[in-house]
Amino acid sequence: MACKSILVVDDDFQIREIFSQMLEILGHQYQYAADGLEAYHVLKNKEFDLVLCDIRMPEMDGLELIKEIEKINPDVPFIMVTGFSDEYTYDLVMKSGARDFIMKPFTIEELENKLNRIFKELCVSEENKSLLEKQIQLNKRLSALLTIAGELSSELDFERLFPLIVSRVTVAMDAERTSLYIIDGESGEIWTKVAQQVEEIRVPLGSGISGRVAESGKTINVTDAWELDYFDRKFDVKNNFRTRSVLCMPITNRSGESIAVIQVINRIDGGHFDDDDENLLKALSGQIAVALENSFLMEELQSSFEGFIRTLSAAVDARHRFTAGHSQRVTEYSRIIAEELGLDAGQLETIKYAALLHDIGKIGIRDAVLMKNGPFTPEEREEMNKHPAKTLSILKKFHFPKRLEQVPLVATYHHEKIDGSGYFEGLAGSEIPFGSRILAVADVFDALTSRRDYPKYTKDAILGHNPMPLAKAVTIMKEGAGSHFDQEVINAFLSCLPKILTLYRGAHFPLEYVDEMIASLQAG
Ligand SMILES: [Fe+2]
Ligand SMILES: [Fe+2]
Structure with missing residues (x-):
């Protein structure tokens, strides 16, 4: 068992001595408090893995202490120490919210078993907690994905679709920025728009992170873009921005051709984009591909319709x-x-x-x-x-x-x-x-x-x-x-x-x- 920090609360000096010897042998760190009130002030300012606490003490007894601590840190586990084995005391301890109790006198083995069991339980509950958090996060992302899928599929106008993709992906991916590049196979370039009415930014295929992804069709996921020799820092320098984590992925159509590239920049928590992020962006890319293709198709239809009308009109004139x-x-x-x-x-x-x-x-x-x-x-x-x-x-x-x-x-x-x-x-x-x-x-x-x-x-x-x-x-x-x-x-x-x-x-x-x-x- 790894070294844990334990607070021993007992008004009896001898008991504290016994605890100190045993905890030292068991390899744990410990600190004393002579009664509930002192323990309360210690616990207010410092975190412990566990509290070993006597029940009957002057000033504030063990049961009062656990009640007060509950208000400021409900997660700290207590083992109550008692010299009374009657049903009444047992009942009090169990109702207090303590994890367990230990009867005086006790052996080092008894103490060790109790500590090991509790720390093991805590470890499992910690794992469960993080699994639960992950599940919640996953659910959140899944529902974001479904919302985005609905929004994107109902937008056929490319001029509105483009900023919609950028803003929704930024939020769903917890990123600072997102860039969407459209691949222009004819000119051998990719292009993007920072805003409407602003000229397109064009980059040759193979150049920089997004250009490479467009050319190779392979995802790039890096912790710090500045460490890449092919990353162009000019944009950062000009805009007083610092690109760190980057996840850049190709967007492919139903025939497997890359039609665009989506790039998310800087996870807002400062970390890097992990496997879960990659999976989410992949799922989003599928939706983006369908939406982009539909809007391209609509543009094509519209321009051939307009072309037909214009030709007809010119023919009459x-x-x-x-x-x-x-x-x-x-x-x-x-x-x-x-x-x-x-x-x-x-x-x-x-x-x-x-x-x-x-x-x-x-x-x-x-x-x-x-x-x-x-x-x-x-x-x-x-x-x-x-x-x-x-x-x-x-x-x-x-x-x-x-x-x-x-x-x-x-x-x-x-x-x-x-x-x-x-x-x-x-x-x-x-x-x-x-x-x-x-x-x-x-x-x-x-x-x-x-x-x-x-x-x-x-x-x-x-x-x-x-x-x-x-x-x-x-x-x-x-x-x-x-x-x-x-x-x-x-x-x-x-x-x-x-x-x-x-x-x-x-x-x-x-x-x-x-x-x-x-x-x-x-x-x-
Ligand atoms: Fe006319
Ligand atoms: Fe007329």
Whole structure:
């Protein structure tokens, strides 16, 4: 039995002497207290493995002492020492919370047996306690894992998924920091983002800890990163940070390819990442892999959907040389106006697709009408004015995802006017979807400021093929507020006009056309 520290509490000097001789032989350290009160003060300031305590003592007896000590350190085990073998004393000792008692007089063997048994029991209970703690820790981690799995699987937007992974892993792993790197096989690099709107950080495969893990597909777990000759300390030095323990693991997809690397830095308790940590991160990596793959898939789907819509929209515009790029510009103008109005991301997305597709109904307009170089006859005008209805019938056949279900209507009503005099349904005011009111402004502004295939006439002048002078176009837009256009949308349009003009300055808008206008807007 290893040396233990024992406090002997007895008012009888001779008993204390006997204890001291025996404990010395048994190889334990000991200290005395002459009564309960003295023992209480000693125990308040010092830890002992065990207390050998007489029951009857002046000042504070053994039973009172155990009661008081219970309040400050309930774990310290007591063996009560008594000269009375009656049932009453036995009962008192057992109820006091003492682990055992020893009858005076006793032999060294008796004392040794009692001590050995108790220390063995304590040892087992200590082991049980640490097993229990481990179990609790495991349960905590398991429930964290399940929560994270649920959260990650429901997030398909990569821009939101990325920081979500980083923050959840940091907490679950009890780490100070986490980095997630995406492997870019084409460029032979891995990249990460510290924050949104911040440029990506790129590292070549094979470089540093994460680069090595990405290249080899093997986990790296180190106690102090600074001891590795390939660890780059520049980041630490620049950010006044000290990387110590690092656990870095590849994230592999279902085909076994590494798609990312997850790196947790500095266990918050100052220790290193152990086998349990590795197992937890491995389990988390499985969830991260699924979530990342789903979000990549979603991005791919989204970009092919957008690509398809943009191609379709450009194809419609390209039927006529002067309308090429029209839907693209209407989309950009609408976006700028909608942002100015503070619309949310979902509304912006609806407006984007509606703007791209608003004139798709022109597919159904005959070339002879669509490409006519001259003013329309009333019949031709009637046919041309049917294009919003055709837009609706085409878009109704599209299968838009739920979040974009308003696109067909927003696109269709771009020729409605706020006073109800527009086409094709003659909707008025709030009957017109708000998105369509934005499209109407963007659409007319682009028509006025683009080249025409036949001269435009006004009461006082022939304007020719060239775009209408900007100042005149802006006046028309302003004058249309409240009759043709929504006043709120026109106000937003006027405030972001410099932004709209700057976007196509030197491209769709000649330099001088824009600069003159911006200067006059700035002048007041
Ligand atoms: Fe149109
Ligand atoms: Fe249009």
